[in-house]
Amino acid sequence: MVPLSWYLVLAALLFSIGIYGVLARANAIGILMALELMLNGVILNIVAFWRYRGPTQVSGQMFAIIVFAVAAAEAAVGLALIISIYRRRGTVVAEDVSLLKW
């Protein structure tokens, strides 16, 4: 049997890689992809806890499913925003979208 901590470390790793991507990617779509990685890390964490700590209850999986739904909504709206920005300003580089500054 695989110990729980392995899953947790894997989830943490996936999450951290996502954070790096969100912080360092120039392209907004790249940021969104990294965001998906972070969400996957979170879901992985939830599912691992469900399997090891409460396999008789469905709540763990239920939360995972709801996070799935939120992720889908987030991806759809996020990409629509990117397309809209692209159409107006001709760029998808997050750095270039910086109207709100000093």
Place this chain on the structure above:
Amino acid sequence: MSAQQIVFLVTAGVIVISAALVVTVRNLIHASLWLVITLFAVAAIYVQLEADFLAVVQVILYIGAISILIIFSVMLTRRVMADTGPQRIPQWPLAAVLALLVFGGLAYLLVQVPWPLAPNVDVSDTVLALGEAFVDPNRYVIPFEVATVLLLVALVGSISLALPERESD
């Protein structure tokens, strides 16, 4: 080391390597393909955790829908980006350090806590339980409905955001 553990390590290796490539490769199309591989491998982890339903949802929803959406967006916005400009912003070393710190902190916390474990039971039939819990008025029917409303709002919102502006106004 048991067979299960070897399978896990192999899958985890695939996940880590492909995820790292997602956030580092220059070509965004390649990045999205690596994302697909990462998501597949995560689905494999779900199977190992005996969450079959989630594994299927992962494949259908993430790979079937979100990834395709991302690839489409990359292609729609490709003209300007090409693959010429820098793909990392100048602050990336700081980002790397912070990501490492986050990982260190999370891993330390998660490993250090002695999680009390439930006795290992057979969890073969979760789909039925999930389905029932979703429509049980005393359990998750309201979160379920709220999620559907959220998806509807996201649907309408993304359509209205991505629609080209009308000529008149």
Place this chain on the structure above:
Amino acid sequence: MNASALTVWLIPVPPLLSAAVILLFTFRSRWLSHTVALTAIGISLVLGWSVVFGALGTPHFADHPLASSIDWLPTGNTALRMGVAVDPLTVVMLFFVPLACALIILYSVGYSNFGKALDAHDAVGSPPHNGVEPMYTRFFAFLSLFSGAMLLLVVADNLLLLFFGWEIMGLCSYLLIGFWHGRNYADPHQTTPRQAAVKAFLTTRLADVVMLLGIAYLYSETGTLNFREIFFNPELMEKLLATPSYISGLAAAHLIGLLLFSGTVGKSAQFPLHTWLPDAMEGPTPVSAMIHAAAMVSAGVYMVIRVFPLLAAGAAHGGSPVLAVMTVVGSFTALFAATIAVAQNDVKKVLAYSTISQLGFMITALGIGAYIAAAFHLMTHAFFKALLFLGSGSIIHGMEHGAHHTHEHIDPQDMRNMGGLAARMPVTYMTFLIGGLSLAGFPFVTAGFWSKDEILADALAHGHTTVLVVLLLAAFLTAFYTMRQISLTFWGAPRTESAAHAHESAWTMTLPLVVLAFFAVTAGYVGVHHEFPVLGHLLGENPFEHFLMGSLPAELDGFSFSWTPVMLSVFVGLGGLLAGWLVYGRRPLGAGAADPVQVALGPVHTLLGNKYYLDEFYQAAFVGPAKWISAVFVSRIVDRGIIDGLLHSLARLALGIGSGTVLFEKWGVNYVPDQLADGVQATGDRSRFVQTGQVQTYLLGVVVAVLAMTAALLIAAR
């Protein structure tokens, strides 16, 4: 879930639904919109009254209340539950809330000039001149939402659901008070509807945040927010009373009680948070009736009655500090607001201060433990105050018509411009007279007399002499300013051309007045003390108290009937009316003549007329500094690069010091301050780039902060 419990669930639904329907679908048709709103509140009224009469027919209803609830938000092993419950107190509310709401909505049809064409001069956001309200359908959507929220609050079986209704009403009051958001006045000191809306919203919000703290505290101590689960569980109450709170010397029960009561201070406009309510008169008159009679302010008192066992915890041995606070705040407010009302000239402002004063009566009643008297006065007050507000709306409407007819530029709400309206608006006059007499406590006939008398009797029976004296004074003033209002408005000769050309309002406006007038008289007969000679027996041995007794676990020691308070109420009621008549009614005020009380009181009158300058005080003490902070501190300093402005001034200071030094010693020292100044300026210039406008830079900051906080928590846990 049985059928009657399901009915309770359905009561708040139609108005909430109709608000959405009007806003989304029927907003193009005025007729359809108000039909939808009226049908919805009508359904609620039928459902509500079916529950009410079902409950009245059930013997020992208090012991078997209707209740049903579901899990709303499962949180691991427990769940936040949502549910409805109907106990006798709810029954009382369900009797008058939907009725008053329905009448107000019907009244709004006439008030908004339905049937007339759109006046070309009317702009969206301004009151209509002579045409139909430009935002007609929106008005009905908001009113429906408001009624739905109030009904939701009434049927809620827990504090969380109650808070939902509470907050929706807060939103609606903002929307409705500021309904004429485009209105501006020539006088820059006069509060515009926009300002009034913001003021009402922020004042009640301040109180609501404190109340939310109380709710959270209660939940953390008990693990439930259900009223019955907490108050009918003696062990839990004992535990709450025994637990010390964060403030030494105060039990958890009392701190929670104080926090919850703060919510009421805001919502029911008690001193010192009462200032929003008179300004709320900037809204359309049906809104004032809604806010001051049927909903909002009643909600505050209702909530306090609901949680009364918590407030009164420990009152049996050693007294409860919360009740003491309530008595002081309530009785002070009752007298304080009554004095202000004497010196107001705006017909609605008088009613506004009278509302504050009457709410003070209710809070005082609760403070001395008489929750049944408070509920009784809450009900009768809802009827006669809704009647008075709708009546004043009818008066203003008539005056506006006159002003439009004569092209006179006067304030149609100023009572000094009225007079002689009795002959021109007979229905409004008769109903307003009934409402006014009820408010003043005209003996033995009106509802207001019986409920006010019960509060006074309670005060006397439980030995609160000071409270009794204060309340008697307030009651005297109430009768006085009511008579003043009636005399100035209806009697004598018209003081302006507009008043002379005023005419009666449409039936949609007068019908609600007549219905409310009926209840403003009869609603009092249910609560006559059972030992009252002849009447007590005739009217069924005080059915109100009998019915309500036992809906709360806090037992109320009854008191035997005594003539003293009755005679006192008769005396102050009639005395106030007589004094008012002597001053204003006997010799009607001439056009342009000075108010006799103003002449007599001189500077005191000015003080009262300006509401003790409390608004000005708040403006100077709170609003000014807050504006200063946001204008100077936040916008200039934080927005322009956090330290930019600060460093510039430092630089200037350093420069000044530098040049001073130059005069002293031309060499040596002068180099340093210059460099310092330049360096400081350069730092400011550079550090403003912290605001890069780039999401990722900000995110970087977020991650750093999260890491730092986690580290701090880990170290603290060690």
